[in-house]
Amino acid sequence: MRILLQFPEGLKQKALGFAKAYEAEGHEVFLSASACYGACDLALDEARWLKADKIVHFGHNRFIKGDLPIPVEYMEYRLDIDVEGLLALLSHIEAHKTIALATTVQHVHQIGRMKELLEKNGKIVLIGKGERAQLPGQILGCDGGAVKSVEKDVDAVVFVGDGMFHPLALITEKPIFAYNPTTRAVKRLDEEIMALRKKRKGSITRAYLCRKFGILLSTKPGQFNMAGAQWAKGELTKRGFEAAIVAANELEPMALKNFMAFECFINTACPRMADDTEEFGKPVLNLDMLIDLLKIIDGAAEGGKR
Numbered sequence: 001m002r003i004l005l006q007f008p009e010g011l012k013q014k015a016l017g018f019a020k021a022y023e024a025e026g027h028e029v030f031l032s033a034s035a036c037y038g039a040c041d042l043a044l045d046e047a048r049w050l051k052a053d054k055i056v057h058f059g060h061n062r063f064i065k066g067d068l069p070i071p072v073e074y075m076e077y078r079l080d081i082d083v084e085g086l087l088a089l090l091s092h093i094e095a096h097k098t099i100a101l102a103t104t105v106q107h108v109h110q111i112g113r114m115k116e117l118l119e120k121n122g123k124i125v126l127i128g129k130g131e132r133a134q135l136p137g138q139i140l141g142c143d144g145g146a147v148k149s150v151e152k153d154v155d156a157v158v159f160v161g162d163g164m165f166h167p168l169a170l171i172t173e174k175p176i177f178a179y180n181p182t183t184r185a186v187k188r189l190d191e192e193i194m195a196l197r198k199k200r201k202g203s204i205t206r207a208y209l210c211r212k213f214g215i216l217l218s219t220k221p222g223q224f225n226m227a228g229a230q231w232a233k234g235e236l237t238k239r240g241f242e243a244a245i246v247a248a249n250e251l252e253p254m255a256l257k258n259f260m261a262f263e264c265f266i267n268t269a270c271p272r273m274a275d276d277t278e279e280f281g282k283p284v285l286n287l288d289m290l291i292d293l294l295k296i297i298d299g300a301a302e303g304g305k306r
Contacts, residue, residue: 004052006032006043008059011077018058035250037270038141039063040222042072045249061105061134064222079106081160081181083113089158089179090121092186096156098124102139102146102170103160107181111137114160126150142271144169164189168196169272200274203283204293207264210283213243214262216251218269225268228287232266235294239301253279266290 003022007015019029030050032043039060047055047070055070059077093099099118103111115125127137130145139146139159147157147170157176159167167178167189176189213236217229229245236243243266246259251269253276256262264283267273274286285293 001053002028002030002051004030004032004043004047004050004055006034006036006055006057008036008038011059018056022056037220038222039074040142040270041220042068042222044068044070044221059105061138063132063134063140068221076105076109078109081107081110083110083117085181085184086114086117086160086179087121088184089118089177089186092177092188093123093156093158096154096175097122098126098154098156100147100150100154100157100174101125101127101160102137102144102157104166105135105138107160108135108138111160118158126154139166139169141165141169144171147172164192165272168192168275171197196275199277200289203274203277203285204289204296207283207285207289207293208296210263211241212261212263213241213266214256214259214264215243215245215266216256216269216273216284217245217247218251219247219249220269223269228268229266232268232287232290235290236266239294239297253281257281 005015005018015031019031022029030052032046034043034046039057040063042057043055052070055072056075057072058075061074061076101111101115101118111127115127118125128146128149129136130139130143132143133140133146137146151172151174154174157170157172157174159170159176159178160181162180162182167176170176171193176193178187178189215229215232217226218224233243233245246256251273256265264285265280267284267286271286274284274289277284
């Protein structure tokens with residue numbers, strides 16, 4: 001069988017070892033060198049050109065629910081943590097009785113043990129499930145539903161994992177405590193969440209002055225949203241704005257800067273792109289942010305009539 005192996009950036013260092021293992025089984029193996037941003041980003045184009053029989057996608061679990069033109073086998077990359085280390089959380093969440101617990105795909109197989117430990121220490125622990133995430137308690141950079149689904153019933157949120165990308169997907173009114181299992185450090189994220197909200201509100205405010213909009217349409221299989229792009233163009237043009245849909249597999253800020261006529265971008269791809277306004281050099285609005293902008297525009301127009 002001819003197989004294309006695809007890895008996120010952090011696992012590419014292990015690619016050769018996996019390739020040798022598959023070749024030892026008699027397969028013809030190729031490695032995808034393209035950037036991989038998540039389970040939404042499958043190397044379908046490379047697989048087509050290579051006439052691959054299958055893609056083996058490492059580091060994530062299934063994201064795309066529909067049929068794909070080439071079979072994809074998802075290989076989670078699990079990392080065990082010392083669950084007892086979560087005891088470091090207790091002094092930080094002492095005032096919070098009921099918590100929502102969330103983590104990444106690397107650690108979600110241990111979430112039951114995490115829950116058990118915290119409950120033994122007097123906490124009530126709820127584990128929700130997102131719409132896009134495959135497993136209960138799992139969050140993605142674009143899906144914090146594991147917390148949103150139980151938010152009204154908890155006093156605080158505990159995220160277990162490295163880095164800030166995933167916990168900043170948890171836009172919630174409840175306090176968020178991030179536990180890093182590598183360093184065993186605990187950080188409360190109120191300031192980071194507030195800064196993200198202010199940035200997004202600032203983008204909407206800046207976009208109010210714009211007249212020419214580029215609508216970003218990704219051709220990545222898990223991000224493609226033609227309906228959203230067409231809706232955005234229709235809503236903007238009927239209000240007298242100029243708008244065009246810009247399609248690409250890789251929506252790179254440097255390449256998009258060459259479309260100098262656009263004053264603002266409407267993003268229909270990965271929602272976290274809206275956090276990178278500095279790189280784009282102009283406001284970037286997700287579709288929910290565009291809805292807020294349109295309400296402001298319509299309200300101002302109605303006020304003018306009065």
